[in-house]
Amino acid sequence: AAPALQGAGSVKQQISNLVALSLRATVPEVDVEPIVEVCTGKFGDYQCNNAMGLWSKVKGSGTSFKNPNAIGQAIAKNLPACDVIESASVAGPGFVNIVLSKSWVAKRIQDMLVNGITTWAPILPVKRVVLDFSSPNIAKEMHVGHLRSTIIGDTLARMFEFSNVEVLRRNHVGDWGTQFGMLIEFLFEKFPNWEELGSQAIGDLQVFYKASKQRFDEDAEFKDRAQQAVVRLQGGEEKYRAAWKKICEISRNEFDQVYKLLDVQLEEKGESFYNPYIPQVLEKLSSQGLIEESEGARVIFIQGHQIPLIVVKRDGGFNYASTDLAALWYRLNVEKAEWIIYVTDVGQQQHFDMFFKAARMAGWLPDPKEKKFPKTSHVGFGLVLGADGKRFRTRSTEVVRLGDLLDEAKSRSKSELLQRLTENGKIVDWTDEELEQTSKAVGYGAVKYADLKNNRLTNYTFSFDQMLSDKGNTAVYLQYAHARICSIIRKSNMDVEELKVSGNISLAHPDERVLGLYLIRYAEIVEEACTNLLPSVLCEYLYNLSEMFTRFYTNCQVVGSPEEPSRLLLCEATAVVMRQCFQLLGITPVYKL
Numbered sequence: 365a366a367p368a369l370q371g372a373g374s375v376k377q378q379i380s381n382l383v384a385l386s387l388r389a390t391v392p393e394v395d396v397e398p399i400v401e402v403c404t405g406k407f408g409d410y411q412c413n414n415a416m417g418l419w420s421k422v423k424g425s426g427t428s429f430k431n432p433n434a435i436g437q438a439i440a441k442n443l444p445a446c447d448v449i450e451s452a453s454v455a456g457p458g459f460v461n462i463v464l465s466k467s468w469v470a471k472r473i474q475d476m477l478v479n480g481i482t483t484w485a486p487i488l489p490v491k492r493v494v495l496d497f498s499s500p501n502i503a504k505e506m507h508v509g510h511l512r513s514t515i516i517g518d519t520l521a522r523m524f525e526f527s528n529v530e531v532l533r534r535n536h537v538g539d540w541g542t543q544f545g546m547l548i549e550f551l552f553e554k555f556p557n558w559e560e561l562g563s564q565a566i567g568d569l570q571v572f573y574k575a576s577k578q579r580f581d582e583d584a585e586f587k588d589r590a591q592q593a594v595v596r597l598q599g600g601e602e603k604y605r606a607a608w609k610k611i612c613e614i615s616r617n618e619f620d621q622v623y624k625l626l627d628v629q630l631e632e633k634g635e636s637f638y639n640p641y642i643p644q645v646l647e648k649l650s651s652q653g654l655i656e657e658s659e660g661a662r663v664i665f666i667q668g669h670q671i672p673l674i675v676v677k678r679d680g681g682f683n684y685a686s687t688d689l690a691a692l693w694y695r696l697n698v699e700k701a702e703w704i705i706y707v708t709d710v711g712q713q714q715h716f717d718m719f720f721k722a723a724r725m726a727g728w729l730p731d732p733k734e735k736k737f738p739k740t741s742h743v744g745f746g747l748v749l750g751a752d753g754k755r756f757r758t759r760s761t762e763v764v765r766l767g768d769l770l771d772e773a774k775s776r777s778k779s780e781l782l783q784r785l786t787e788n789g790k791i792v793d794w795t796d797e798e799l800e801q802t803s804k805a806v807g808y809g810a811v812k813y814a815d816l817k818n819n820r821l822t823n824y825t826f827s828f829d830q831m832l833s834d835k836g837n838t839a840v841y842l843q844y845a846h847a848r849i850c851s852i853i854r855k856s857n858m859d860v861e862e863l864k865v866s867g868n869i870s871l872a873h874p875d876e877r878v879l880g881l882y883l884i885r886y887a888e889i890v891e892e893a894c895t896n897l898l899p900s901v902l903c904e905y906l907y908n909l910s911e912m913f914t915r916f917y918t919n920c921q922v923v924g925s926p927e928e929p930s931r932l933l934l935c936e937a938t939a940v941v942m943r944q945c946f947q948l949l950g951i952t953p954v955y956k957l
């Protein structure tokens with residue numbers, strides 16, 4: 365077996381390391397970071413773009429180089445001899461085009477097949493990340509926006525985890541605030557035996573919320589009681605704490621059902637968790653002179669913003685911002701996270717912008733220009749629209765129930781699958797269990813992928829027809845592509861497991877080489893998706909990969925050809941990489957379709 369290249373990082377990182385050595389030899393007097401990109405032209409696979417920048421640094425300093433091209437030539441010449449690079453040539457003002465050695469590419473793929481895809485994990489500059497995602501509000505139904513946050517957040521978590529970063533998956537549920545006064549009083553009124561209530565007994569919590577709100581708005585006496593209930597709850601009175609807990613528990617049960625369907629892990633640390641930390645955190649900010657009095661409230665004035673960040677309301681209560689400041693303090697100082705990432709709709713951008721700035725003013729975070737850790741990021745996303753171009757809703761309810769939505773995706777994909785299998789006469793090969801599992805994987809996968817493939821900042825239109833189509837850039841198409849590769853492997857009489865160890869990959873045909881090169885880019889794609897917090901980058905890669913596979917398969921016969929052993933390994937490697945992409949996207953791959 366080939367020796368494991370574990371820990372070596374992405375191909376781009378490895379090339380960068382070689383380029384760094386060359387730069388040191390070429391211009392020892394200047395200290396620069398290697399600039400390496402994937403080549404878009406046909407003269408190389410990767411490209412080093414340092415020459416021009418270096419030229420502007422050394423010219424006029426008595427350097428022996430005549431122009432940027434000469435620096436490029438020297439960089440190319442000084443690349444250390446190794447089995448990675450086959451050749452390097454220089455174009456125009458010093459672009460160094462690097463061609464990778466075919467045998468190295470082949471070896472890297474084979475090595476992955478033997479030692480597992482984890483050897484292709486990129487190396488990221490962080491060890492611990494807090495990922496704040498999903499974060500619905502108690503007693504209010506989880507809506508499609510929370511679905512987006514859940515799906516995007518989970519994928520980011522999976523990508524970081526794959527890259528050996530510890531991820532604290534945090535569900536920052538809205539479980540605190542004045543609405544609890546009215547909910548608690550309404551609970552007492554409607555369910556005198558509330559203590560014995562099971563988690564389902566209240567029925568629809570959203571309806572319960574609305575009814576209590578109506579009561580609150582219409583009855584002054586009730587309103588009064590509700591307001592007192594808030595005070596008693598916050599004062600820690602036992603009965604009120606217990607009622608609050610009950611309501612949270614019922615909500616949690618509903619949320620958990622959705623998480624289970626989506627196969628998403630989350631640890632709940634709701635707003636209430638950070639409540640005890642707020643006074644001390646505000647005290648610190650106050651002693652730094654950051655908090656001022658304004659119109660009865662306590663606020664932080666932030667440069668570039670007209671309105672200040674309110675941290676204590678006029679009635680003395682804390683709010684969303686005070687909780688977020690305390691949570692950030694906790695995440696930095698107790699949890700020691702280096703990167704804190706928040707996934708919410710773009711509508712909250714200003715809130716995040718302001719409290720991140722406040723944290724910088726307090727010296728908790730370095731200036732973002734320094735590109736240092738710890739750092740915070742807001743991962744914003746657009747709206748989910750219905751066919752009418754308006755915010756996505758269903759006829760019966762104002763908001764879309766996530767459970768129903770996933771159910772529908774599953775049953776639609778099941779009926780399509782049934783129809784196709786019946787037409788092909790293949791239905792006999794399928795057990796009920798297989799049908800069920802497959803439609804679930806395809807249906808849920810379609811919902812997730814339709815969300816993830818878009819640039820997250822844009823709004824996207826929710827359409828079952830589109831996401832469940834087997835044509836175009838959809839999860840269904842990709843599931844088919846993967847299943848087809850699996851069936852090619854099954855059709856061959858050769859044993860792939862044995863070939864992994866004893867066989868050899870050759871990349872003689874141009875389409876084989878293109879596919880091989882794209883496969884080994886996997887790590888740098890994950891790296892890019894993590895660095896820029898963009899799951900769509902991974903979707904695009906997955907889609908391109910399947911297109912490249914199709915080209916390879918169209919032009920290179922696999923089963924029954926003299927190249928079968930090598931090509932079968934390429935099929936297997938493609939399937940492995942595709943499955944790993946699916947895994948990171950939270951999609952269950954299917955092996956037959």
Ligand code: ARG
Pocket residue numbers: 496498499500501536537538688691706707708
């Ligand atoms: N509960 C909020 C909402 O539904 C999202 C919370 C996001 N996280 C945070 N730390 N602010 O909009």
